[in-house]
Amino acid sequence: MKLYEFQGKALFREAGIPVPKGAVVTASDREGLFAPSAVKAQVLSGGRGKAGGVVLADTPDDAAKAADAILSMELKGEQVKALLVEEKANIVAEYYLAVTFDGESRTPLFMASASGGMDIESVAEHAPEKILKLPVDPLWGLTDYKIRAMADFLGYEDRREFDGFVRKVWKLFREKDAVLVEINPLVVTDKGLLALDAKVEIDDDARPRRKQLFEAMLSEQRSLAGAEAEADHGTITYVPLEGDIGLISDGAGTGMLTLDLIRDMGGEAADFCEMGGLTSPEVMYDAMKEVFSGKPGIKSLLVVLIGGFNRMDEMAEGIVRYLREHPVSIPLVVRLCGTMEEEGKTIMKEAGLPVYDDLRTAVADAVRFAAGGE
Known part of the structure; x- marks a missing residue:
């Protein structure tokens, strides 16, 4: 089950993973609009940034115009029914961080890159050496040295902060029976690491174990879909x-x-x-x-x-x-x-x-x- 960004970030907040302050906005409820802000389409498909589904607004009028434009969009066959409006971040650097399952080794796999942002697919295709891939042994779990290897690869100096951040991502991945937790971009601000995006997918086969989670997430998705x-x-x-x-x-x-x-x-x-x-x-x-x-x-x-x-x-x-x-x-x-x-x-x-x-x-x-x- 794929989650909307705002749903993924709700799980992030619950897990202690830092995310920007924001609000969900729909065509019938725009009380959450504010500026300056980032106005983002809530869709389950990818590539929304390149398609114009993310707009930075400096004034309330800009935010209102962005909301009108994005709510009228159809992205990859999916009509935009909701927006996530968030505070702008003062970005110092952008990273890519994800944990998923590797089909070949049949183990969890962490991926990290200092080339975060919309073009991560291009990086994977044309410069795969810029993406670090670290399999996680299910018996040993996420070890200290693998977290250090990711920090070294990214060049992030605050090891304690990075260690805590990655462990929270790993805990969320395991405890929610996720098959993907992706943060792109994971940004560095003057206050530290911040998950600017959240792409989370829960294993459909985990429904019997995670009945409450599925019911809550699907209820929100039903509400948005009308x-x-x-x-x-x-x-x-x-x-x-x-x-x-x-x-x-x-x-x-x-x-x-x-x-x-x-x-x-x-x-x-x-x-x-x-x-x-x-x-x-x-x-x-x-x-x-x-x-x-x-x-x-x-x-x-x-x-x-x-x-x-x-x-x-x-x-x-x-x-x-x-x-x-x-x-x-x-x-x-x-x-x-x-x-x-x-x-x-x-x-x-x-x-x-x-x-x-x-x-x-x-x-x-x-x-x-x-x-x-x-």
């Missing part, structure tokens, strides 16, 4: 993921199995949408609505239904009604079996919609369609 980022109507659970294949299932076990199959076949799901308990055409309709309103950029939709108590004819009715009222241009892959299966297939076929008997074939086609195949 629609639920996660639905829980008693029968529907919707969690956005990172891929481009929409997924609806009528059970958590079926959904998890299908997620694994999607990954095994080279795809990534855009969501985990599960209809639990006794469902109905209305619940199926609502599940379709959640998936298509929850996340942009879906390239195919996979619906996997195994009817026990649930009737497949009712599920088919919900799918057909939604598509009749909200036509979509992406490929739809539906695999259904169980109670009233033949009746459900008839409803789907009469509506001109394909139905699959084999789960693996259905998953393979959903992955292929998302990749641009026919």
